[in-house]
Amino acid sequence: MNRHSFFVCESLQRVMQNASPALACTLLLCGLLMSATGCGKTPAASFRPNMVEAAKQRLTPDQEAQVATILEAMFGTPDDPVALPETGLDVSKLRLAAGPVHSDIVGRKNGLFREHCSHCHGVTGDGMGPTAAFLNPYPRDYRPGWFKFKSTERADKPTHADLVTILNNGINGTSMPSFALLGEAKVDALVEYVKYLSMRGEAELSLMRYYFELDDEDEGKLPETREFLVEEILLPVAERWQEAEDAIIDVPEMPEVDLQESIALGKELFYGNKANCVKCHGVTGLGDGQANDYDDWNKVVKQWSDEVLSAHDASTSEMSREEKAEHRAWLARSDKALAGDALDPRTIQPRNLRQAIYRGGRRPLDLYYRIHAGINGAPMPAAAGTLTPDEIWHIVNYVRSLPYEYDGELGADRSMVARDRL
Amino acid sequence: MPTSNVRRIGLSFAAALLLTPASVFAAEWGTLTGRFVFGGDAPAAPKLTVDKDVDVCSKFDLVNEELVVGEGKGVANIVIFVRDKNVDVHPDLKATEPVVLDNLGCRFFPHVAFVQVGQDMVIKNSDPVGHNSNVATLKNPASNTLIPAGGETKISFRSDEAVPAAVTCNIHPWMKGWVVVRDNPYAAVTGEDGSFTIEKLPAGELELQLWHEKAGYLDTIVIGGKKTDVKRGRMDVEIKASGTDLGEMVLDASVFK
Amino acid sequence: MSTVTHHGPGDTTTVAPARSAQPRPVAEFLSTYVFSKDHKVIGLQFLFSTLVWFLIGGLLALAVRWQVAWPWSDVPVLGKLFAQEGGQMSPEFYTMLFTMHATVMIFLVIIPILAGAFGNFLIPLMIGADDMAFPTLNMLSYWFMWPAFFAFGASFFVEGGAASSGWTSYPPLTTNLGASPGSGMGQTLWLIGLTFVGVSSMLGSVNYMTTIIVMRAPGMTMFRLPMTIWAMFITALLQAFALPVLTAAGFMQLFDRTIGTGFFSPEGSIINNQMTGAGGGQPLLWQHLFWFYSHPAVYIMILPAMGMVSDIMTCFARKPLFGYRPMVYSVAGIAGLGFIVWGHHMFISGMNPALGMTFMVSTMMIALPSAVKTFNWLGTLWGGRIQFTTAMLFAISFVSMFIIGGLSGIFMAATPVDIFIHDTYFIVAHFHYVLFAGTAMGVWAAIYFWFPKMFGRTMNEFWGKVHFFLTFIFLNGTFFTMHILGAVGFPRRLADAYHYETFHHLQPMNAFMTYCAIGMVACQAIFAINFFWSMFYGPKAGRNPWNANGLEWTAPSPPGHGNFDIQPIVYRGPYEYSVPGCEKDHLMQTDPPLEHAVAAAH
Amino acid sequence: MRNRLAGLFWSLVFLAVPVLGVAVFAVAPSIDVWLPKDVSAHGKDIDSLFYFILALTGIVFIATEMLLFWFVWKYDEAARGDQKATYIQGSHTLEVIWTIIPAVLLLFLAIYQMNAWADMKMRRPVMKPTVEVVARQFEWRLRYPGPDGDLGTPDDLFLVNDLHVPVDEDILVQLKSMDVLHSFFLPNLRVKQDAVPGMKIPVWFKASEVGQYDLVCAELCGWGHYKMKGRITIESREDFDAWLEAKYREQEATQAEPLQEDL
The missing domain is CATH 1.10.287 (Helix Hairpins)
Known part of the structure; x- marks a missing residue:
């Protein structure tokens, strides 16, 4: 008796008896080679529907399918984007950013979004790429159309240049890196694509919400006329992107006062009842005031x-x-x-102002924008109208001096002061 | 086939003819009244935990206002508005005065504010502490403004909101109010006793919509002992020139769960 | 069955008297094949387990190569298996792949296949013992691998995936759960798996040392031991002395991760935009502890292969080993020096540069015994009568490839050059030449050579040579090119290096290497089929199909329980081939002394 | 009797190793797969050492591999006919020779390179840091001392990924890490140094030529390791000062300006 017969089952033995090793070798080799070099390509990428909104609006499967169909007609697919003229988007730029990563016939790199962005922001731009769950803060979900760091008023969209700045500088204090070295053209294409994804996401939201407003005679179906889709759905979104370029905050010059004096005034406002910064950013300025709030996405x-x-x-x-x-x-x-x-909701912490980390940029101008317009999507409110421009400037100066302020009284919390590591 | 749908939608440049109703003013106008009551034992409103600005806000004995059942079991803060977008508007009802939403006693007053498209809304702060008012509109750009003690700010809306928008204060997380934004003046919020009145409605058939912050759009109400289906809060009423009284409408306790 | 006189102090496996009761098939099966205390069955269990992991590790490597050659393109098979978004491999998945490739290959393949499979199978047979000194311990050493198999295997399926911080597991990337997806549960499982591999190795090493010291057959003096046994002996010593450090370090890292100690985390760092907790530790401490084990481990991963290759080479060159004692001394020298060179992994780690100088000198010196071994193998071939069996081809290629791996090491030992080539593909080339082109080729040589002893049948020589030829070609195609990539500074572990202008033009070369790697893995199918086919249908081998000298060839093929049917008595060293004046071209260690043989020995 | 052809075939396979091995290294520079252009003052020390070791190991490589080939070719069983293998157990003389010669060579190599190592990692120039580089997942945060020349003061200039240095001057980089291990790798300047959290590691070099080159992270730092791409720009003192000035002005901007074209 063969003592090692337990290693292989009977049927395998029979197969082995009837086939010659040469034949089996060849077959296995072919099989391995085929599976390794890819006879089976993965299916083309697709946009992921906004399931949370669909569940929230209690859409039927038919309605979900209708939304998907309409969106595909209006915006195309990740590999083949469509931009109606009303969007004001440049299709040639979108093509550079969309699709799988590949070099075209002149050696230009295409598929920039999937090469550089989608593993965090997701192919759909829903902020749920494969890496997303592990990042803090979560990558941005473009679909609701909220953008934090911009030069326009709180409620307005960012300008094209704002998004270019974000891509060029990255967002310090988050996992968003700088893409400045990609060069202007690529950054430009990516910004265009982000706008495209955002418009698509907003259109999806308003389509899904529109079912609620339908009359009974519509029988739960949205009209599929171009007029309805463009006038009711697309234009309200697209126009706001186009208006953004005219909504840049007007920043008056910094008042002509001594810097130390301005800092002192800013400190007073920071702790005072008028600006009330202290409520959230804490008496220490370490961002330890308000700890149980969420940003709008969460x-x-x-x-x-x-x-x-x-x-x-x-x-x-x-x-x-x-x-x-x-x-x-x-x-x-x-x-x-x-x-x-959806990612598990996480609370948002007010900024630790002693680290000299400013997500939206460290220029005095950027800080002015932040205080003037607040941060869209975050709890930070707009101070415009409440504070005078001079007062905002004083706070800017104080905030800029905070990392270098004597922090001996922080005592045990000294380790929180990380200005030494930026 | 989805592809054929795609083609149809993408290429259908021809505008569909919309049947626009002839704009004829109604000849007669009527008033709508009614009262919502709570079916069952009225629950006590839970007290809120006040952990910010304790010295000021704890004085006000704040309670959770999600469900306010007032005198005679009246349900307060139910929103009733006319759903029809092309409703005739009585010439007297031109919105002129701004609506005021006050931060008063560490809560929003009124709890539910009603504002028309294009009308100004003044958000002010009568408290001795600073507030901010975060208005989470969906169709309109959301806003969030810092309002120091005694300060105020003015906002307006460019489009109606299908669902009332929440107003919150990020400094005092318990504060929550609502803004109803409609493009006509026909809306009301029930008072402490659960009653409401909408005046000068065009006579004839109208579609109302009923909303409550905890129950959402109401599904069923009991009118005259009969369960009435008002799916998505939609209810047809006949407005008579002599006035229509919907009477006492009972909301089952289970609606608010 | 065996009529062996029991002579080992630890020998508890007496032959059971024939049972009068009916046989209990399940229990018997379990005790014979699953929880067997027979060193041969344990060796085979190790062999089969490690070969399965070898396949897994190879497939992981293919996926890694795919990403390096064609980043962000659709991944065949894997793309579907793991449902990556858009079919492309995500970078954290890629980091997980190369981490687990290295982990699997080192901890689940090379170390257990050398010490576990061949150490177990060969040591008692080659020293003339009927089993290991501690058979139960021996069984445990295999079964302690299973928690490791489970831990590493399961880690692929936990949230965040398997460990993805490199097989070196450098903190703070590994100590901080927020630093990387794989730094979560995957890393914990990795550390647990590592600990079990360590326990398994430790049990083995104690057993090997004891067995070799006390259970040698009569006449088997230390300097009559075959090189395989010497290598296993010294490997066991290395393991016994280096492993405790790694185990301790592993626990320290585990504590850093789970109960908030701070051995390896410095104060106040900000990971993933969050302040880290405990401080006061030093990331470099881990590197010192880790490499204190892992540099000796590099020799654990090659010495046994060197020993086996020496035995195979002498057999097929029909010639004594050139310089037996220098070979033994050089193995010992490698082991001794191996403990004082760990710092060469850390030249640019931020360690005091003055320390770098001392490590550089000791590292240069460790090249010496390696050189001596190489020259001795060449000396063994010189004047031989070479038989080109598959085993011999693998053994010769081991020498040929080890020369490359050894010489490229000198570049790294030179500290200024290391500044440039550290963490580049030059390093990858170097250790693949040592570990794959070296050890793996040695292992194949050993499999082809000792297969008859394991299963009583020989493997198909023709397909064996085809397997050798294809593997040899593809392996050089894959790994030799890495040297020149390293010369460009092409860094390791990058998911996509081509967005750097410096490395942009290297994509075609990487694609070539990937094709070769695909070929290399694919042609192992020949080996797999040959292996299983021959197990059942190969030509029956006698006791000594290769006319070799070692004691194992006096036992039946496959040897029964207790190994030898007659107690072997050793009269000479293992390399008495082509002794002048002797009729046969070889004199087995058990052959009674011949007048002229004794004369020729002096 | 065994077939002689098999032996010839296998010896040629082993001959291919030195032949193709040398060929790869001979061809590589001509297809530009070779040491990247060196623009540093100390780089030639590394490069010449690299070439020296290459030559040394090359000779040993060719010699041993050719010997291997020759033995395999010559001592094939089929070629040996009836002849038995030669019974040689070793040679003390040979063992001593091939122990002493490599030992001398290796020791020479070790001592020869010590000076270069000391220059690169031990003899740090006495000066204030030119720039502080803080690595973080996954970018290079740079901090230049502002007009006052000191780091850690309110006039510091903060930048990301875009490292500029003046040419022909000693540059002292203060290397830190915010989170995990990184490695500051400038291939064209032959500089590599791990950044270790909790440590301030000085790195110095002198660039010898104007140009722009890659800054690479060479130590696995997490899933985004591949994308820690930076750039070093080596420029004249005047250009450097002007750039610094412009960047500082930009950082202190209180009014929106047209976007910088040269990002």
Whole structure:
């Protein structure tokens, strides 16, 4: 008896007996080579639907499909973007940024977004690329159309130049790196593509929300006329992007006072009741004031998950069988959306002002913008109208001096003062 | 086939003819009244935890205003508005005065404010502490302004909001209010006793919509002991020149769960 | 069955008297093949487990090569398997791949296949013992690998994926959970797996040392031991002395990660935009501790292969080993010096540069025993009568490739040159020449050579040579080119290096290497089929198919429980080939002394 | 009797190793897969040492591999006919020779390069840091001392990834890391130094030619390791000062200006 027969099952033995080793070798070799060099290409990339919003608006599968169809007609696919003239987007730039990474016939690199951005921001621009869950803060979700660091008023979109600045400088204090070395043309194309993704996301949101406003005679279907789609859906979004270029904040000159005096005035405002910076940024300036707030992206998820959680707890005893089934289906779908299409909400911390890290840029001008317009999407409110430009400038000067302020009284918290490491 | 759909949508440049209703002013106008009551034992509003500006805000004995059941079990803060976008507007009802939303006693007053498109809304702060008012509109650009003690700011809206927008204060996380933005003047918020009045409505058939912050768009109400389906808060009423009273509408306690 | 006189102090495996009761098949199967205390079965268990992991490690390497050659392109098979977004490999997935490739290859393949598989199988057979000194310990050493298999295997499926901080696991990347996706659960599992591999190695090494010292057959003096046994002996010593340090360091890292100690984390650093907790540690401490083990481990990964190659080479050159004692001394020298060169991994780590100088001198010196070994192998071939069996081809290629791997090491030892080539593909080329072109070729030589003893049948020589030829060609195509990439400064571990202008033009060369790597992995199918086919249908081998001298060839093929049917008595060293005046061209160690043989020995 | 052809074939396979090995190294420079252009003052020390070792190991490589080939070719069983293998157990003389010669060579090499090593890593120029480089996941944060020449004062200039240095001057970089290990690698300047959190490591060099080159991270620092791309610009003192001045003005801007064209 062969003592090692246990290693191989009987059937394998029979196969082995009937095939010659040469034949088997060849077959296996071919198989390995084929699987390694790729007979099976992966399917083309696609945009991911906004599942949270779909669950929230209780869209039917038919309605979801309709949204997808409309969006594909209006915006195309990740490999083949479409931009209607009303968007004001430059399709040639989009083509440079879209699609899989490849070099075209003149050796120009295409697919920039997927090469540089999508592993964090996701192919859809939903801020849920493969790496997203591990970053703090989370990468930006472009779909609601909120942008934080810009030179325009709080409610307005950023200008093209604002986004170029972000790409060039990166966002210090986050995982967003600088892309300045890509060169102007590529950065420009990427900004155009970000705008495209943002418009697409906003259009998706308003399409999904529009079902709610439909009349009964529409039978739960959106009109698919060009007029409706452009006038009601696309233009309200696109126009605001185009208006942004005219909404740049007008910044008056810094008042002509001694710097130390200005810093002292700024400090007074910082701690005073008028500007009230201290409430969130803390008496230490370490950002330890308000700790349980969310930014708008996380707030959406937080509120939605709270709602779904309480719906889980709600009593279904008074529901009819159909209602119960519907309720359960909706819960299952909402849970799925939360698990697969949303990152766990995380609180937002006010900036530690002693690190000399300024996410939106360290120029006095940038800080002025931040205080004047607040930070869109974040709890930081706009001070415009409340504070005079001079007062804002004083606070700017004080904030810029904070990292270098004597911090002996911070005592045990000294390790938090990281200005020495930028 | 999705592709054929794509082509159809992408290429359909021809504008669909919209049936625009002839704009004829109604001849008669009527008033709508009604009252919402809570079906069941009225729950006590839970107290809020005040952990910011304690010295000022803890004086006000603040409670959670998600569900306010007032005298005679009236449900306050239910929003009733006319859903029809092309509704005739009585010539007297031109919005002139700005709506005021006050930060008063570490809460928003009124709890639900109603403002029309294009109308100004003044957000002011009558408290001795600083506030900020974060208005989370969906169709309109969201705003968030710092309002120091005694200060005020003015905002306006360019489009109506299908769902009332939440107003919060980031400094005092418990503060929450609502703004109803409509493009006509026909909206009301129930008072402490649960009653509301909308005046000078065009007579005839109108579609109302009912919303409450905890219940969302109401699904069922009980009118005259009969369960009435108002799916998505939509309810048809006949406005009579003599006035229409919807009477007492009971909201089941389960609606607010 | 065995009628061996039991002579080992630790020998507890007496032959059971024939049972009168009915056989209990399941229990018998378990005790014979699964929880066996027989060193041969344990050796084979190690062999099969490591070969499976070898395949996994190879496939991981292919995926790595794919990304290096065509970053961001659709990944075949893997792209579908892991549903990467847009079919492309994400960079953290890539970092996980090369980390786990190295981890699997080093901890689950090379170390256990050398010490575990061949050490177990060969030591008692070659010294004339009927089993290991501590058979139960021996069984445990195999079963302690399984928690490691599970830990490493499972880590691919936890959130964040498997460890992705390189096999060197440098903190703070590894100590801070927020630093990288793989720094989460994957890294914890990695450390747990590592600990179990360490325990397994430790149990093995204690056993090998004891067995070799106390259980040698009569007449088997230390200087009559084959080189394989010498190498295993010294490897066991290395493991015994170096492993505790790594185990301790592993626990320290585990504590840093789980209970908030700060051995390796400096104060006040900001990782992933968050302040880190504990401070007061030093990242360099880990590097010192890690390399204090891992540099000797490099020799753990090659010495046994050197020993086996020496034995195979003498057999097929039909000639004594050139300079037996210098070979033994050089193995010992490598082991001794191996403990004082770890700093050469840290020349640019921020370690005191003055320390770099001392490590540079000791590193230069460790090239000496390696050179002596190489020259001795050449001396062994000189004047031989070479038989080109598959095993011999692999053994010769081991020498040929080890020359390359050894010489490229001198570049790195030179500190100023290391400034430039550190962490480039020059290093990758170097250690693949030593570990793949060296050790793996040695392992194949050993498999082809001792296969008859393991299974009683010989492997197909023709397909063996095809396997050798293809592997040899593809391996050089893959790894030799890495040297010149390294000369450009092409860095290791980059998911996409081509956005640097300096390296932009290297893509075609990397694509070439990837094609070669695909070929290299694909042609292992020949080996796999040959292996399993021959196990059942290969020509039956007698006791001594190669006419070799070692004691193992006096036992039946495959040897039964207790190994030898007659107690071997050793009369001479293992390399008495082509002894002048002797009729046969070889004299086995058990052959009774011949007058002229004794005369010729002096 | 065995086939002689098999032996010939296998010896040629082993002959291919030195032949192709040397060929690869001979061809590589001509296809530009070779040491990148050196623009540093100390780089030639490294390069010449590299060439010296290359020559030395090249000779040993060719000699040993050719010997291997020759033995395999000559002592094939088929070629030996009835002849037995020669019974040689070793040679003391040979062992001594091939121990002493490499030992002398290696020791020479070790001592020969010490000076170069000391120049690059031990004899630090006495000066204030030109720039502080702080590595973080995944970028290079740079800090130049402002007009006052000191780091850590309110007039510091903060930049990212875009390192500028004046040509023909000693440059002292103060290298730090904010989070994990990184490695500051300038291929064209033959500079590489790990950045270790908690340590301030000085790095110095002198650039000898104007131009722009890559700054690479050479130590695995997480998933984004590949994208820690920086750039070093070597320029004349005047250009450098002007650039510094312009950047400083930009950092202190209180009014929006047209975007800098030369980003």
